[in-house]
Amino acid sequence: xxxxxxGTNRKNSVSRQVADYYKSILDNKGxxxxxxxxxxxxxxxxxxxxxxxxxxxxxxxxIREKVQSAEKLVFVVPEYNGSFPGVLKAFIDGLKxxxxxxxxxxxxxxxxxxxxxGVFAMSHLTDIFNYxxxxxxxxxxxxxxxxxxxxxxxxxxxxxxxLLNDQAEKLISF
Amino acid sequence: xxxxxxGTNRKNSVSRQVADYYKSILDNKGxxxxxxxxxxxxxxxxxxxxxxxxxxxxxxxxIREKVQSAEKLVFVVPEYNGSFPGVLKAFIDGLKxxxxxxxxxxxxxxxxxxxxxGVFAMSHLTDIFNYxxxxxxxxxxxxxxxxxxxxxxxxxxxxxxxLLNDQAEKLISF
Amino acid sequence: xxxxxxGTNRKNSVSRQVADYYKSILDNKGxxxxxxxxxxxxxxxxxxxxxxxxxxxxxxxxIREKVQSAEKLVFVVPEYNGSFPGVLKAFIDGLKxxxxxxxxxxxxxxxxxxxxxGVFAMSHLTDIFNYxxxxxxxxxxxxxxxxxxxxxxxxxxxxxxxLLNDQAEKLISF
Amino acid sequence: xxxxxxGTNRKNSVSRQVADYYKSILDNKGxxxxxxxxxxxxxxxxxxxxxxxxxxxxxxxxIREKVQSAEKLVFVVPEYNGSFPGVLKAFIDGLKxxxxxxxxxxxxxxxxxxxxxGVFAMSHLTDIFNYxxxxxxxxxxxxxxxxxxxxxxxxxxxxxxxLLNDQAEKLISF
Numbered sequence: 001x002x003x004x005x006x007g008t009n010r011k012n013s014v015s016r017q018v019a020d021y022y023k024s025i026l027d028n029k030g031x032x033x034x035x036x037x038x039x040x041x042x043x044x045x046x047x048x049x050x051x052x053x054x055x056x057x058x059x060x061x062x063i064r065e066k067v068q069s070a071e072k073l074v075f076v077v078p079e080y081n082g083s084f085p086g087v088l089k090a091f092i093d094g095l096k097x098x099x100x101x102x103x104x105x106x107x108x109x110x111x112x113x114x115x116x117x118g119v120f121a122m123s124h125l126t127d128i129f130n131y132x133x134x135x136x137x138x139x140x141x142x143x144x145x146x147x148x149x150x151x152x153x154x155x156x157x158x159x160x161x162x163l164l165n166d167q168a169e170k171l172i173s174f
Numbered sequence: 175x176x177x178x179x180x181g182t183n184r185k186n187s188v189s190r191q192v193a194d195y196y197k198s199i200l201d202n203k204g205x206x207x208x209x210x211x212x213x214x215x216x217x218x219x220x221x222x223x224x225x226x227x228x229x230x231x232x233x234x235x236x237i238r239e240k241v242q243s244a245e246k247l248v249f250v251v252p253e254y255n256g257s258f259p260g261v262l263k264a265f266i267d268g269l270k271x272x273x274x275x276x277x278x279x280x281x282x283x284x285x286x287x288x289x290x291x292g293v294f295a296m297s298h299l300t301d302i303f304n305y306x307x308x309x310x311x312x313x314x315x316x317x318x319x320x321x322x323x324x325x326x327x328x329x330x331x332x333x334x335x336x337l338l339n340d341q342a343e344k345l346i347s348f
Numbered sequence: 349x350x351x352x353x354x355g356t357n358r359k360n361s362v363s364r365q366v367a368d369y370y371k372s373i374l375d376n377k378g379x380x381x382x383x384x385x386x387x388x389x390x391x392x393x394x395x396x397x398x399x400x401x402x403x404x405x406x407x408x409x410x411i412r413e414k415v416q417s418a419e420k421l422v423f424v425v426p427e428y429n430g431s432f433p434g435v436l437k438a439f440i441d442g443l444k445x446x447x448x449x450x451x452x453x454x455x456x457x458x459x460x461x462x463x464x465x466g467v468f469a470m471s472h473l474t475d476i477f478n479y480x481x482x483x484x485x486x487x488x489x490x491x492x493x494x495x496x497x498x499x500x501x502x503x504x505x506x507x508x509x510x511l512l513n514d515q516a517e518k519l520i521s522f
Numbered sequence: 523x524x525x526x527x528x529g530t531n532r533k534n535s536v537s538r539q540v541a542d543y544y545k546s547i548l549d550n551k552g553x554x555x556x557x558x559x560x561x562x563x564x565x566x567x568x569x570x571x572x573x574x575x576x577x578x579x580x581x582x583x584x585i586r587e588k589v590q591s592a593e594k595l596v597f598v599v600p601e602y603n604g605s606f607p608g609v610l611k612a613f614i615d616g617l618k619x620x621x622x623x624x625x626x627x628x629x630x631x632x633x634x635x636x637x638x639x640g641v642f643a644m645s646h647l648t649d650i651f652n653y654x655x656x657x658x659x660x661x662x663x664x665x666x667x668x669x670x671x672x673x674x675x676x677x678x679x680x681x682x683x684x685l686l687n688d689q690a691e692k693l694i695s696f
Contacts (some may be wrong), residue, residue, distance in 0.1 A: 081305065
C-alpha cells in the first residue's frame with residue numbers, strides 16, 4: 001500500500017487534486033494507493049495531539065495510522081513561504097517516534113504558483129525525512145506555475161507528466 | 175522593540191526559559207524586548223487563522239502583531255525531528271504577507287537535547303526568512319545538550335554564554 | 349571597498365559579464381568596487397594553495413587578498429550541477445581561517461541557464477558564509493534563463509534590474 | 523562494484539583511512555569495492571578537465587571512470603568550512619553530464635574534528651546528488667570528533683561502528 005499525503009490542510013487544495021491525479025497514475029501502473037488529505041486533521045491538533053498528548057487524539061490517530069502503516073509514501077507539497085506548509089511539519093511532529101517513518105520509501109512532488117516549484121520545500125523535507133530514517137527518491141518533480149499546468153483534474157504539461165510517470169515507476173520498484 | 179519568539183507551543187518549554195534568559199541579556203545591554211510564547215496560540219489556529227481565515231482570529235492576531243510590529247526579532251528554536259517545530263512554521267504561514275517579516279532583522283538560537291543543536295532548524299529557517307526578506311545574523315548559537323547546560327533559569331555553559339552575549343550585541347547594532 | 353567575486357574559473361563567463369554590470373550599478377550609486385575573477389586563479393591551486401600549502405602560493409594570495417581586505421563582498425554565482433561551482437568553494441577553502449570572511453557583509457546573485465536561478469547555490473553558500481561569520485543580505489536575486497535576459501553587457505529583464513538595484517542599495521547601507 | 527570516494531585531495535587524510543576501514547567492512551560482508559582518493563587528481567584539473575576541457579585530461583578521466591562505472595558509491599566527506607571540500611564539488615563538476623551519477627545509489631559519511639560531523643556537507647551533497655539523479659541512503663553517519671574516535675586504522679567508537687555497519691548493509695541491499 002502506497003499512501004499519498006496531501007501536504008496542506010487548505011480546503012479544496014490544488015495539492016489534493018494533484019494527489020488524486022497521482023493516484024490515477026499509480027492505478028494505471030497496477031499499484032494500490034490511498035490519499036490522505038491533511039484537511040481532515042482535527043483543527044486543534046497542535047494542542048490535542050502533540051508532545052504530552054501524542055497519541056491521545058483518536059481522529060488524529062486515524063490519519064497518522066494511514067501514513068505509519070504504509071510501506072511507501074508520496075508527499076504532494078505546495079510551497080508556502082519558501083518551504084513546506086507548517087501544518088505538514090506539525091503533522092510529522094505528531095507521528096510515533098522513531099518508528100513512524102523509519103525505513104519507509106518516499107517520493108516528493110513540489111507545487112507552486114510561482115517559478116520555484118517548491119524546491120526548498122523538497123530539500124528541507126529531504127533533510128527531515130532522512131533524519132527520521134526514511135529514504136527519498138532522487139527525482140522530485142517541481143511543478144512550478146501549477147495553475148497554468150493543471151486543468152480538469154489533469155496535469156496538462158507534457159514534461160510534468162513525463163516526470164510524474166517516471167517517478168511513479170521508480171517508486172514502485174524502489 | 176525586540177520581540178523574542180519562543181518557537182514551540184509546548185507547555186513549560188525549555189525554549190521559554192531560554193527566551194526569558196535571553197531577555198535578561200538584552201535588558202543588561204539596555205535593549206527593550208518582550209517575549210512571545212507560541213504556547214499562547216489558540217489551539218485551533220490551523221483552521222481558524224490560515225488561508226481564507228488569515229487575519230480573522232483575534233487571539234492569533236494579538237500574538238502575530240507583537241511579531242509584525244517589532245523591528246528586530248529573536249527566535250529560540252528547539253529541534254523537532256531534525257528541523258524546527260511545525261507549529262512555528264504554521265505560525266509564520268499565518269503572518270501578513272509580504273509585509274509581515276520583510277526588512278526586519280533577526281537572530282536565531284537553536285536548542286536540542288541531542289548533539290545537533292538545531293543546526294538544520296536554523297538553516298531551514300534562514301532559507302525561509304531570507305525568502306521573506308528578513309535578514310538573519312550570521313552567528314546562530316547552537317545550544318546542544320541544553321538540559322545539561324541550563325539550570326535555575328540560566329545557561330551554565332561558558333561558551334554558550336559567550337555566544338549568546340556576542341549575538342545579542344550584534345543584533346543590537348545590526 | 350566592495351569586492352565583486354566572479355564565482356567560477358570558466359573563461360569568458362557570463363558571470364564575469366554580470367559582475368562587470370553589477371560594478372556599473374555600484375559606480376552609479378557612488379560606491380567603490382573592484383571585480384575579482386576566479387579565472388585568474390593559478391590552475392594548480394588545489395595542490396599549491398590549500399591545506400599545508402595554505403598561504404604559500406603568491407598568485408593565489410594576490411587574489412584572496414582582494415577578498416579578505418574588502419569590507420563588503422558580492423558573489424556572482426552560476427549554477428553548476430545544482431549548486432555553486434566547486435572551484436568557488438575550493439577558493440574559499442584557501443582563505444585565511446577564521447579571519448578571512450568573518451564579520452564581513454555580503455550579497456549573493458545566482459545565475460542559471462535553466463529555471464532554478466542558482467537557488468541551491470545561494471542557500472548552500474549562505475550556510476557556509478554564516479558558518480564562517482559573514483552576514484548575507486536576505487535579497488538574493490536569482491537570474492534564471494540568464495542567456496535570454498542579458499545582452500551587450502547589460503541585464504535586459506526589468507524585474508532582474510529592479511532586484512539588482514535594490515540589492516546594491518541594501519548592500520551599501522548594510 | 524562499489525567505489526568508495528575519499529572526498530578530499532588532502533595528503534594522508536583521515537578520510538582516506540576511514541575509506542579504507544569502510545572497505546574492510548564491505549569486504550567482511552562479501553561486497554566488492556575499491557577506493558578512489560581525490561589526492562590522485564592532477565593538480566591542475568580546474569583548468570585542464572572542466573568546461574571546454576571536460577574529458578580531455580586522461581589522468582582525470584582514469585579517476586572519474588572509477589566513479590562513473592560503479593553501480594554504487596560511498597563518499598567519505600570531511601567538513602571544510604561548514605560544508606564539503608570544494609575540490610570534491612569541482613571533481614563532480616568534471617564528471618560526464620548527465621550520465622555520470624544518474625540512477626546510481628550512494629551512501630554518505632561525514633567526518634569532522636569538531637562537533638558537527640559534516641552535517642551540512644551531507645545535506646548539501648544530498649541536494650546535489652538528487653539533482654543529478656543519484657539516490658542517497660537516508661542513514662548518513664556523522665563521525666564528529668573523528669580524531670578521538672579513530673586509532674590504528676579503526677573506528678573505535680561503538681556507536682559509530684554500529685552506524686557504519688548498518689549503513690553498509692543497507693547500501694548492499696539498496
